[in-house]
Amino acid sequence: MHGNVLNRKLHYWGAAIIAIPLLIVISSGVVLQLKKHWAWVQPVEHRGRVKAPQIELSAILNAMKTYAHPEVKVAGWEDVKRLDVRPDRGVAKATLQNDWEVQIDTTDGRVMQVAYRRSDWIEAIHDGSIFGDPYKLWIVFPSALVLLFLWGSGMWMWVYPLLNRRKVRRRRAAAA
Numbered sequence: 001m002h003g004n005v006l007n008r009k010l011h012y013w014g015a016a017i018i019a020i021p022l023l024i025v026i027s028s029g030v031v032l033q034l035k036k037h038w039a040w041v042q043p044v045e046h047r048g049r050v051k052a053p054q055i056e057l058s059a060i061l062n063a064m065k066t067y068a069h070p071e072v073k074v075a076g077w078e079d080v081k082r083l084d085v086r087p088d089r090g091v092a093k094a095t096l097q098n099d100w101e102v103q104i105d106t107t108d109g110r111v112m113q114v115a116y117r118r119s120d121w122i123e124a125i126h127d128g129s130i131f132g133d134p135y136k137l138w139i140v141f142p143s144a145l146v147l148l149f150l151w152g153s154g155m156w157m158w159v160y161p162l163l164n165r166r167k168v169r170r171r172r173a174a175a176a
Contacts, residue, residue, distance in 0.1 A: 043115035048090020
């Protein structure tokens with residue numbers, strides 16, 4: 001079988017094989033690109049009043065414990081998945097185990113916002129970790145390798161005709 005025919009067949013079937021995993025990665029990636037501009041994905045970040053934190057970590061925990069919201073049920077640090085302190089913005093963002101986010105002013109410990117944070121599970125879909133390690137190892141990784149091959153074979157299918165045309169022009173010029 002001629003090299004170009006084999007290349008086209010591999011390109012054709014490779015694209016078909018990775019179509020669904022690639023669709024998942026592309027669509028979740030598009031949503032993640034817009035996360036700072038779409039409050040449904042990631043809550044808008046509020047800013048505190050001062051640039052340097054004025055409260056202790058215990059005050060942040062206490063603010064979450066005493067805040068009256070049906071989704072904010074914090075008994076201790078074990079209920080907090082992640083704490084992101086932004087001193088330059090005067091805010092501490094606590095992501096809870098149930099994916100709700102609590103934004104706290106680092107000046108006085110006041111809760112500024114409570115909202116559901118979807119970006120973490122969209123990121124898990126994007127990198128395949130939501131489906132488990134076997135999916136990442138046996139679907140996402142091979143799909144990435146096939147995509148790399150498709151890029152290379154696609155570039156070859158684009159460059160090869162250009163090289164042939166150049167070769168034909170040189171032959172015609174030499175013959176004339």
